[in-house]
Amino acid sequence: MKRNVKFLLPLLALTLIACTSDGESDLEEMEEMEEPNGPVTYNANIRAIINSNCLNCHSDPTRNGAPFSLTDFQQVSVRADNGSLSRAINKQTGDAGAMPPSGRLPQTTIDLIDQWIDEGFLEQ
Ligand code: HEC
Numbered sequence: 001m002k003r004n005v006k007f008l009l010p011l012l013a014l015t016l017i018a019c020t021s022d023g024e025s026d027l028e029e030m031e032e033m034e035e036p037n038g039p040v041t042y043n044a045n046i047r048a049i050i051n052s053n054c055l056n057c058h059s060d061p062t063r064n065g066a067p068f069s070l071t072d073f074q075q076v077s078v079r080a081d082n083g084s085l086s087r088a089i090n091k092q093t094g095d096a097g098a099m100p101p102s103g104r105l106p107q108t109t110i111d112l113i114d115q116w117i118d119e120g121f122l123e124q
Helices: 002-033 042-054 073-082 084-090 107-118
Strands: none
Touching: 042 073, 042 107, 073 084, 084 107
16 A cells, blocks of 8 residues: 555656646647737727827828828728828838838837738727
8 A cells, every 4th residue: 555655646746747837838829829919909009009199290180281180990091901001100210201200109019000900900
């Protein structure tokens, strides 16, 4: 009896370790596959970026010579669809048509907008 227990304990310990590390790698795989906060949407992600970086000029009515307003989903999605939104935010500061003109958005913000466009610019 005593001998059996001695034999089983290391086996039990090994099984536990194996299970634990399996569980961890499963979790990591799931996290890599899933987008952390679901798809990027205008309502959840994009509107706030536009509001704080673009509406100084692309307001309604527009200011500072901006040719159109970007105050709602319809107006932003037209430029997402025709490519001008991504083109403008990806230009280098100082290049003609770089948006915002005062300086490039952080790369993570640009990537998020591009991801939103790639995913079909969902409203919600
Ligand atoms: C300081 C004012 C100002 C701000 C802030 C601004 N814009 Fe503009 N935007 C303009 C003006 C003026 C034009 C037209 C002249 C030009 O293209 O440079 C324009 C043009 C554009 C165009 C058309 C470009 C093209 O090639 O037809 C897009 C798209 C655009 N802006 C998007 C944005 C976005 C997105 C933001 C915020 C991230 C932004 N703008 C911030 C003033 C501004």
